[in-house]
Amino acid sequence: MKKTKNKKPVVPEKKVSKVSPKKKVSQKSDPVSPKKKVSKKTAPVSPKKKAAKKSAPVPRKKKAAKKSASASASRRTDTALVKFDPLQRYFQELSHYELLTKKEEKELAVRAREDGDREAALRLVTSNLRLVVKIAIDFQRLWMQNLLDLIQEGNIGLMQAVQKFDPYRGVKFSYYASFWIKAYILKFIMDNWRLVKIGTTQAQRKLFFRLKKEKQRLASEGFDPKPKLLSERLGVSEKEVTDMDQRLDRWEVSLDAPIKEGSDNERIAFIPTQAPSAETQVAKKEMEAIIREKLDSLRKDLSEREIHILEKRILSDTPSTLQEIGERYGITRERVRQIENSMIKKIKGHFEREIPDFDVFIGEMGTDGT
Secondary structure: OOOOOOOOOOOOHHHHHHOOHHHHHHHHOOOOOHHHHHHHHOOOOOHHHHHHHHOOOOOHHHHHHHHHHHHHHHHHHHOOOOOOOHHHHHHHHHOOOOOOOHHHHHHHHHHHHHHOOHHHHHHHHHHOHHHHHHHHHHHHHHHOOOHHHHHHHHHHHHHHHHHHOOHHHOOOHHHHHHHHHHHHHHHHHHHHOOOOOOOOOHHHHHHHHHHHHHHHHHHHHOOOOOHHHHHHHHOOOHHHHHHHHHHHHOOOOOOOOEOOOOOOOEHHHHOOOOOOOHHHHHHHHHHHHHHHHHHHHHHHHOOHHHHHHHHHHHOOOOOOOHHHHHHHHOOOHHHHHHHHHHHHHHHHHHHHHHOOOHHHHHHHHOOOOO
């Protein structure tokens, strides 16, 4: 008999294929070793996984947190201790422009005047912007509103000064420009002081600026600033002082406003009109009809030459010249003028005889007998 002790049992192939050695190790072995952890961290990520991570939606909690953070940031800017100030920002910008020396100022002024150099003119303007601010601050006592409005008008005056400045007169540019700056600022204040302009002429602008100062000076000296004394000090009429004083002390009144509270009557109903009344217009039309009638009756006693002068010279809206009438009838211009004057006297005498109230009508119309 054969010995079978050294023979090993045959393992079926199906069982080997179902359970792999790796899976058995993973199921029965101990927790993962440190080496495997390192390999997991350093393993490369595929492009698909990267795209999936980028396109993954943000959780709602994160979105809400972002919104609350932006809202709190906006609240912090609204409740900031120091808010944005355009005037302070403008002052910061001025510090970037350097002042000019006397030599630089003259060179730039000559270039701007002789060559029309825009860069030189711009340099003159920007280097004197501080002067505009100084003058505008002095005028703010009258204006008492936005200082930037006065600075803006003063800058326009400064640019005008650059155009008009003559560097060969030996005058410093800042001194010359100060008058233009003051003029533009003063005009702006007077144009916007009230709804109705209070100073339309140069004399009124000077009076507006000097009246209040003169009143304060007289009061400090112990005098009563009455219109007569002010007119003597300022060199203007007493009526001009009274008118300007009333304009400064009183405010505008709406013509459509009621006279008093609860009244239906408006102020405009009590202001006399400048237009002629209905009776005057009717009387004027009647008088014009009478004058035409009497003028037609006068034509019968005039010659052909006189009728032509009456129609083409005296009554015409576009009268013919003396030369044209003289050439038509072969007479001189002086003779035509003499005939015209004699006809005017004849017509006036005829109207005075035929129309009893002709002189009264002429007086009311403010015209002569023609």
